[in-house]
Amino acid sequence: MPTKSFLNYLQIEKKYSDYTIIAYKKDLNDFFEFYSTNYGEIDVLEINYSQIRSWIVSLVNSGISNRSINRKVSSLKSYFKFLQKTKQINVNPLAKHKALKTSKQVQVPFSEKEIKQVLNLKNETEDFESVRNKLIVELFYSTGIRRSELIHLKIEAIDFNNETIKVLGKRNKERYIPLIKTVQVSLKNYLNYRNKIKSQLSYLFITKKGKIIYDTLVYRIINNYFSTVSSKVKKSPHVIRHSFATHLLNEGADLNAVKELLGHSSLASTQVYTHSSLGKLKKVYNQAHPRSQKK
Structure with missing residues (x-):
């Protein structure tokens, strides 16, 4: 081959x-x-x-x-x-190829109700994996980080004193994201379990064999949790990231602030999340604009 x-x-x-x-x-x-x-x-x-x-x-x-x-x-x-x-060829025949045009897919975020239902789910038994998996869901929603960013988080990235977590994003760009109190509690609980696992790795999230977690495991964790509360076809880390941004914007967060939290290099990337907020904007508009009032 x-x-x-x-x-x-x-x-x-x-x-x-x-x-x-x-x-x-x-x-x-x-x-x-x-x-x-x-x-x-x-x-x-x-x-x-x-x-x-x-x-x-x-x-x-x-x-x-x-x-x-x-x-x-x-x-x-x-x-x-x-x-x-590896110097097996001199010219890449696809060097000047332009990708085919694709229609922009509208991502449907999880509702706030669906998120709350998942976060309120109780583990039948509390052990290393159940605590880790629940924390992964919490961290995705409370920080909006990417899947790859979560996988490569280091323990030393957590700063409980300043209540932040340092994330290494695309092009090795660092950013600091606030940690809410409930997530800090979950992190400390998880670290107690993690410390009992033999591992030479400094990654925050590992398997019970001490290895770094991987893409398919993360997807499986998210899908398993959200399948219990949501009928949406796509249940992935990116949908949680999308929900994080949408819910912040719905509550009036500044677009530039959301951009920084997401680690986007331009506002154009962040604006794709604003369409989900239009429903709330329309509701506010219809309730407040004089010309839209029903007589």
Whole structure:
């Protein structure tokens, strides 16, 4: 398989979950199956953009979404970047490729009621994993951090004296987020359990075997909790982040302040969350504007 060295590289780097590596493998296999069927024996030096474009056209014709196609092409582009880095090719045939246009998906946040129901759920038994899992939900909603940021949080990032947590965001940009009292209590309780787990790692969240938690585990935790209270199709860390921002804006938080809490580099990124607040704005408008009053 021409991609074996690339997949081994991903595993060695340890920046990618097993789920992500499996997705890369499937995307690359799809391309090389298409290539061998249409162009014969695979030689990475001979692959050109025209051939890749034919593959993209076939994907479009198959009816899968542009978003899925972009992901597959992104996997292939990463593979060629690896070949360049290891000096197996000189030119990345996808270097100038532009992603297909995708329609913006409107994320539906969890309601405040759904969040409260989850946070009020009682664990049948209190042990390391149940305390850890509940804290993960609390921390996502009280800070709005990204999944990758939560996974890589360090114990030393917690400052109980200043009631903050230091988060390392995109491009290694640091930001400090306030910790509410209830989360501080949950953190201290979790740390009591964590200290009993043998681990050389300084990451805040670990498995009961002392290893760093991973993407699929985090998704599973969130899905398990919210499946008990919500019928929404998508239940993920990002939906909680979306809920965090939406609920703050609904309560009158300044857009710039929310931007800083989320770790966005521009207001444009934060504004995608404002659409969920329009319902409340319309209600206020209809109640207050003289022209909208019913006679």
